[in-house]
Amino acid sequence: EPEVTQTPSHQVTQMGQEVILRCVPISNHLYFYWYRQILGQKVEFLVSFYNNEISEKSEIFDDQFSVERPDGSNFTLKIRSTKLEDSAMYFCASSYRGTNEKLFFGSGTQLSVL
């Protein structure tokens, strides 16, 4: 069965450093998403991406965050200058039609900011 792949599974960084979280969505999917879960809190929507542009973003997704689909297969989330409160599990997801009924999630990247 096709799956969404995320790398790395764990990322440790120093506060203020830039990090890039990588995702390979399912190959024929057109809609891409990032969600995150801070330990003990809810899974929260960050951003959705379609046709090479952001289609929707939450309040969390401020200027420190950016997304990119650099080569037609990868979908990346960049945090420019990490803060302690960015420590969380980050989930990538993709779908073909852009509906939540057919949303596939990756296994997540655990980001720890020290």
Place this chain on the structure above:
Amino acid sequence: AQSVTQLGSHVSVSEGALVLLRCNYSSSVPPYLFWYVQYPNQGLQLLLKYTSAATLVKGINGFEAEFKKSETSFHLTKPSAHMSDAAEYFCAVDSGNTPLVFGKGTRLSVIA
């Protein structure tokens, strides 16, 4: 705005016992409702979904959930727990194809 409340961050049951994971939602429009499961070191996997068809929804691995509009609930059940059911379970709501709103999750432990 929609929201989801999952009662109990951790539920522990004996193997063979009934599993009941609670989810209540708030939505201003008829919602779509989802249960996801996350096994250790794996992604979020769709367990089942309610999309305004039958109110009793059957999912994978013997799980089912019933949409009760009067109670704004979508509780997840399984008649007999198995050791392999130990995982984190997330309830989520979608009102009008908006980004999913998740609950905090419930960790299910199954005791032999």
